[in-house]
Amino acid sequence: MYGTEITEIYELIHQGRGKDYQAETEEIARRARSLLPGARSLLDVACGTGAHLRHFAGLFDHVEGLELSDPMVEAARGRLPGVTVNAGDMRAFDLGRTFDVITCMFGSIGYTAGVTELESTLRGFARHLAAGGVVAIDPWWFSETYLDGYVSADVTTVDERTVARVSHSTREGDASRMNVHYVVADARSGARHFAETHLIRLYTRAQYEAAFDAAGFAVEYVAGLHSGRGLFVGARR
Structure with missing residues (x-):
């Protein structure tokens, strides 16, 4: 969640x-x-x-x-x-x-x-x-169109805050496991990193x-x- x-x-x-x-x-x-x-x-x-x-x-x-x-x-x-x-x-x-x-x-x-x-x-x-x-x-x-091992990367800056997002997704049985890493940076707070994992069913x-x-x-x-x-x-x- x-x-x-x-x-x-x-x-x-x-x-x-x-x-x-x-x-x-x-x-x-x-x-x-x-x-x-x-x-x-x-x-x-x-x-x-x-x-x-x-x-x-x-x-x-x-x-x-x-x-x-x-x-x-x-x-x-x-x-x-x-x-x-x-x-x-x-x-x-x-x-x-x-x-x-x-x-x-x-x-x-x-x-x-x-x-x-x-x-x-x-x-x-x-x-x-x-x-x-x-x-x-x-x-x-x-399931038939999913790309196993897919990597996505994006960087965006809005209102002096920069966010980098990198994800890697792999097939795990009937689901995709997507590991997502974020780096968030701004002048006041500096840079911080956090990660999430999502298990999403492949129908x-x-x-x-x-x-x-x-x-x-x-x-x-x-x-x-x-x-x-x-x-x-x-x-x-």
Whole structure:
């Protein structure tokens, strides 16, 4: 689970890598409304610090977030006054209401522990959708497209703070183990280093599609979006 250190620099590093939160939210809103033209409410699952949620708030009448990491919940609440950010686990939550659209971005769905848990998580999404509601999920890399041993490196400077990020990812059974190292430096505090490890499940595209079907969704896979991971978009049957 993401802690305080990464929460402080999360958006800075991804914006420095070229992530366009506004363009992604506009694309998803367009695709959601092509399936449900009157969509007015949205739940962003695993919303992190609220970077997508902030833009969704300008596109839907009512938005909420759900996030497991306490530091990220607090960060999202601080930046989005008036928006409900629920503390909870995407694998087991009950908000007591339904939404027209549910999103889950940044490959977060890959933190499910296997096909059974993936299906139960998607069933939980379905329970929180109105009739005909739309789900939009940015998957983690497919097992068949994952690059074993992949190394990524980025350096960005914003407001006199520099962040360097280096990651190395390896296949470990049916999952990818990604070790990420950060160096954060500014004039007042100097330089500091911390590291994280993420174990993220590698599903095949067919496994994703079967899980959506089992959870009651008719989905389409849109290739090429979200750094090449693509996007699943579908409606609750």
